Amino acid sequence: xxxxxxxxxxxxxxxxxxxxxxxxxxxxxxxxxxxxxxxxxxxxxxxxxxxxxxxxxxxxxxxxxxxxxxxxxxxxxxxxxxxxxxxxxxxxxxxxxxxxxxxxxxxxxxxxxxxxxxxxxxxxxxxxxxxxxxxxxxxxxxxxxxxxxxxxxxxxxxxxxxxxxxxxxxxxxxxxxxxxxxxxxxxxxxxxxxxxxxxxxxxxxxxxxxxxxxxxxxxxxxxxxxxxxxxxxxxxxxxxxxxx
Numbered sequence: 001x002x003x004x005x006x007x008x009x010x011x012x013x014x015x016x017x018x019x020x021x022x023x024x025x026x027x028x029x030x031x032x033x034x035x036x037x038x039x040x041x042x043x044x045x046x047x048x049x050x051x052x053x054x055x056x057x058x059x060x061x062x063x064x065x066x067x068x069x070x071x072x073x074x075x076x077x078x079x080x081x082x083x084x085x086x087x088x089x090x091x092x093x094x095x096x097x098x099x100x101x102x103x104x105x106x107x108x109x110x111x112x113x114x115x116x117x118x119x120x121x122x123x124x125x126x127x128x129x130x131x132x133x134x135x136x137x138x139x140x141x142x143x144x145x146x147x148x149x150x151x152x153x154x155x156x157x158x159x160x161x162x163x164x165x166x167x168x169x170x171x172x173x174x175x176x177x178x179x180x181x182x183x184x185x186x187x188x189x190x191x192x193x194x195x196x197x198x199x200x201x202x203x204x205x206x207x208x209x210x211x212x213x214x215x216x217x218x219x220x221x222x223x224x225x226x227x228x229x230x231x232x233x234x235x236x237x238x239x240x241x242x243x244x
Contacts, residue, residue, distance in 0.1 A: 002014075002015050004018065006021060033092050033093065033094060033095075034055055034093050034095060035055065035090070035091070036053060036054065036093050036099040037057055037087055037089070037090045038051070038052075038053050038088045038089040038090070038102055039051075039052055039053070039054070039060075039085060039086060039087050039088060040052070040086050040088055040106075040110075040112070041064070041077050041083050042083060042085075043076075043077045043080060043082065043083045044083060044084065045080055046080075048077060048112075048113050049077075049110065049111070049113065050073055050077055050112060050114060051088075051103060051107050051110060051112045051114055051118075052064075052103065053100060053102070053103035055096075055099070057087075061085060064078055065078060073113055073114055077113075088106060089102065089106075100118045101118075101119045103118040103119065104117050104118040104120075206220075208220050210222045212225060212226070212234075213235070213240065214231050214235050214240070215234055215238065216230065216234060
């Protein structure tokens with residue numbers, strides 16, 4: 001299914017679910033602007049930096065100091081006590097996700113000590129989850145496929161047919177070129193296969209029965225029969241073919 005960006009929140013959404021998504025809180029909350037800050041904690045001793053964002057500077061600074069005894073990314077900078085607090089950017093943002101997205105752009109550009117990204121889209125999250133949990137993802141896919149085998153076969157057949165119809169001329173051209181380049185090789189392969197399966201081919205040919213309009217019952221070689229004298233004589237006897 002094709003995915004498009006939501007015109008309100010820019011989230012990547014499957015087209016058929018766009019209207020449903022625009023009614024959700026996640027999308028509707030984007031209409032409420034917030035005033036926020038992108039900041040960095042810069043250590044004057046080691047020149048390490050931590051990037052963060054907030055809508056309340058005083059509260060955020062106190063929050064960093066209260067958490068410095070725990071295992072947080074900013075802990076090593078705060079504990080040294082020789083740092084400065086700098087504002088990188090401030091202004092109006094569409095919502096919290098917008099603020100985090102701007103923070104994330106700084107995290108990816110600057111050599112900071114942040115262990116995690118501030119913001120990822122649903123598409124990026126799914127991609128990262130897949131690669132970080134590759135074995136689990138493969139097992140889930142395998143289980144789903146085994147439980148829906150008939151559905152997979154039907155969808156696969158439909159998909160192959162659509163692809164062939166779309167690129168039919170290209171496939172026929174490639175097939176013709178390959179056959180011309182490997183004519184001798186293919187002929188040898190066909191002859192070898194026929195020699196190995198001669199008995200089976202003979203049995204299968206005997207099973208084929210075609211009734212011609214001239215009344216003859218023909219097995220394998222029906223097209224050749226249409227060119228024979230016997231075929232035309234039978235048509236003349238039945239009055240299906242005139243001498244003139």
